[in-house]
Amino acid sequence: MTAAAVSAHTVGSAKPFPIGKVLAWTFMGIIMVITIVPFYWMIRTALSSNAALYSGSSSLLPANFNVGSFARVFGIQTGEAAIAQGGSGQSIDFWRYLGNSLVVxxxxxxxxxxxxxxxAYAFSRLKWRGRDVVYSLFLGGLMxxxxxxxxxxxxxxxxxxxxDSLLGISLPTMLMTPFxxxxxxxxxxxxxxxxxEAxxxxxxxxxxxxxxxILPMSSAPIATLSVLTFIxxxxxxxxxxxVSYSDNSRVLTVGLGVFKAQTPQTGPDWSGLMAATLIAAIPMLVLFALSAKRIVNSIGFSGIK
Amino acid sequence: MSNTPVASGSAKKRSRSDLPLAVLMIAPAFIGLAVFLLWPTIYGIGLSFTNFNLLTPPKFVGFNNYIRMIEDPMFWNAAWVTVYYVVVNIGVQTVLALGIAVLMHRLTQSMIVRSLILTPYLVSNVVAALVFFWILDNQLGIGNHILVSMGLERIPFLSQDATVIPTIALINVWRHVGYTALLIFAGLQTIPESAYEAAKVDGASEWQTFWRITVPLLRPILALVLIRTIIGSFQVFDTVAVTTAGGPVNSSRVLQLYIYNMAFGRFQFGYASALSVGLMVILVVITFLQYRLTRAGDTDLN
Structure with a gap:
């Protein structure tokens, strides 16, 4: 290659493929929009009234803004008011599910x-016979x-x-996971x-x-693991x-499923349903906002090793 | 109690075994492992040879459940539906995730991009399912509004045979693609920068760099990511249970939902256990084959 050709390449690669770069950013932009828009749509629907939704409103802002849906899913709306607003009128209490999820x-x-x-301490820092055999049992459990x-x-x-108890839901993962x-x-x-030794x-x-x-010096990975386990x-x-059969032990995910099943097939309570999904999602989104960097950085480790 | 003499003695005699303390510290986790993971695995295989129905004690029935499984058209339907789901889910997800990961690596290292892309993973499958259940609703969903405004026909995404499985597969792509992209991204970071600099010096285009540098060096990690995501994908349940409950008719009745129906709808725990063994065998075979085919253990970096 001549010197001129080489330098042309170096100049070229300083600004490589502007079209390619535009395409790449466009792709990334589309992905971002698809990622985020459903969250917005959840909020928009939860703050709309069912009447406005059923009249076919596709307004990008909340249609007939109101917070009745939240009153409905927290069970603080009377049955009649709930039915008038398109709810099923069945008692539904997301405070309870929220509490159960929090406990579990x-x-x-x-x-x-x-x-x-x-x-992990016994496997890494204590000396005892059979350590490797027992540890390999844990690794086997990973499979x-x-x-x-x-x-x-x-x-x-x-x-x-x-x-139908919170302890029953918690117990199998309360003592350990191999991971x-x-x-x-x-x-x-x-x-x-x-x-x-010192x-x-x-x-x-x-x-x-x-x-x-050991525990204080490992506080960062312990915090990461805690956040991941909680989520x-x-x-x-x-x-x-x-395990759940009644409101005694229903957690949010199960409560959501019940709510969806109870809502009338012919005219679902969409705004209530979206209010309920928001209630289930918001705590995790807040937790993520507080620890995004920790969670994002942990993924490489957990997946590849 | 029992750890006190060991703990005080160990400072002087370092060579002494820590066995008593180790037993104490491992006991809770070991009970968890033995009672809720190892024993259930053995017990589950045992149950698959019985007619257990939760009410009367299990009775040994030999291979009856397995013979029934092979002759059960519903099992084969569920297996086929599940495989169809996995192919669409993993196919789309892997290609998208690879694209996103490469862009996160070569285009922008922004933490905000990486966090946003992961956001759907933070909500449960149930939440993701319900949001798209609404967005894709045949009458009122914004998805069909958009189709109509573009002059297209409405699509009953989740209520017709032809679209139900691809739709569910894509909903789960939405939730998991960011996570998969970050896994691949972590793999990309293990490729030495010098490889890219060498390609640049040789005048390779981004496209050539991708095929000649990134793909070959990423192969072992990609294989591990695939094994992981495929195993997860085969266990699809939440999204289907919440949106279609297996319908219309049986066109989205995936294996795990069939197992759940069998156990909790008809209380045939013995047969449901045999179906679980069937699913596990499929997972083991796939892991093994993939490991062999892609030589996941090797790396081209050495």
């Missing part, structure tokens, strides 16, 4: 992260597809008398051994090291659906 997700997150951390454990676990929870143990072990391994010489115990050294538990549907 908190129990699962606190239990799973703490007990998995304990196990079992969730579908496979649902029916037997249902039978077990039923025999324990925990059907959580695996994830935390990776980080515990990276805490320098010297620090721990602490032992200063009279600390191993269990003391776990609480005063996964909040969004879970299949397992809570099997």
């Amino acid at each position: 997700a908190s129990l699962v997150t606190a239990g799973q992260v703490f007990f998995s951390a304990c196990a 079992v597809p969730a579908i496979f454990t649902f029916l037997p676990n249902f039978v077990l929870i039923k025999n324990l008398g925990l059907i 959580a143990v695996f994830f935390l072990r990776q980080f515990f391994m990276n805490v320098p051994v010297e620090l721990e 602490a032992l010489l200063d009279g600390s115990s191993k269990i003391g090291n776990f609480f005063r050294l 996964a538990s909040w969004n879970d549907y299949f397992w809570p659906l099997m």
Whole structure:
């Protein structure tokens, strides 16, 4: 290649393919719009009245702005008012579902992260015979597809008398997941051994090291894992659906399904339904807004390793 | 209690086994693993050889459930519907995610773009299903409004055979594509910058760089991502259960919904367990085949 050709290339690559770049940004823009617009549509519909929706309004702003739908799904509208506004008139109480989701997700997150951390410490920092064998059992557990454990676990929870209880929903994932143990072990391994030995010489115990050294030094991955576990538990549907039979233990996802099933087939309460989905979605969107960077950065690790 | 002597003694005698403390610390997690994961796996296989119905004690019936499965047209329908779903879902999702990931890598490293793209993943399948159930409603949904305003026919997306599975597959693409793109993006970051600089020096276009550098070096990670997403895709349930409940007739009755119907609609836990084993066998075979075909373990980086 001549010098002239090379320099032409270098000049060219400083501004590579303006058309390609425009196309690329257009593609990205379209993807962004498709990603975001359904959220806007949820809000717009929830703030519209059913009457306006049924008159065929396709206004991009809320049609006949009102918040009756939220009153309806929180059960603070009278049955008659609800029916007048296109609701089913059945009592529906999303405060209750919100509370249940909060209890289940908190129990699962606190239990799973703490007990998995304990196990991860024993697998990374304690010396004992059989460690590798037991750890490989946990790794094996990583391979079992969730579908496979649902029916037997249902039978077990039923025999324990925990059907239709929040503890019954929480229990199977409250003690550990193989992934959580695996994830935390990776980080515990990276805490320098010297620090721990120094602490032992200063009279600390191993269990003391776990609480005063390992846990604080791993607070970032523990926070990430907690957020991910909370979100996964909040969004879970299949397992809570099997265990819940009444409002005692219905979480938001199950409550949404019930609400959708109760709403009249011929004239669904669209604005109520969208208000209900918003109530289920908003806590996760807020959590995401607060920890987006943490969650986005964690994905590479969890997927590839 | 039992950990106190070990804990105090271990400071002086480092070589001593930590077994008592280890047992204490592992106990809760190990109980969780054994009771809710390992034992159910064995118990589930056991149940598949019985006629268990939740009410009377299980009775051994040999391979009857498996024979019934092979002769059950509903099972084959469910298997076919599920495979159809997975092909559309994974096909569209992987291509889109790869495109998005490459753009996030080569065009913009913006954290805002990466966060926005992940947003749908943060809401549940149920929420995603209901939003699109509304958007795609035949009469009032904005999707059909747009079609009509463009002079096209209304499409009953979720209520006719021809469109129900592709529609559900695309709803789930909407929810998962950002996550998949970020997985691939993480893989792209493992490709050394020097490879791209060398391509640039050699005058390769972006298009050539993509096919000659990115794709070959990304292959092992792409294979792992595929195994992961396909296994997830085969377990589709939430979206179908909420929007169509398997209909119209059986055209969206995916395997996991069929298993659920069998267990909780007809209380045939034995047969439902056999169906679960069937689904698991499919997953294991696919993982194995894919691992072999794509040589997921190798990397071209070495």
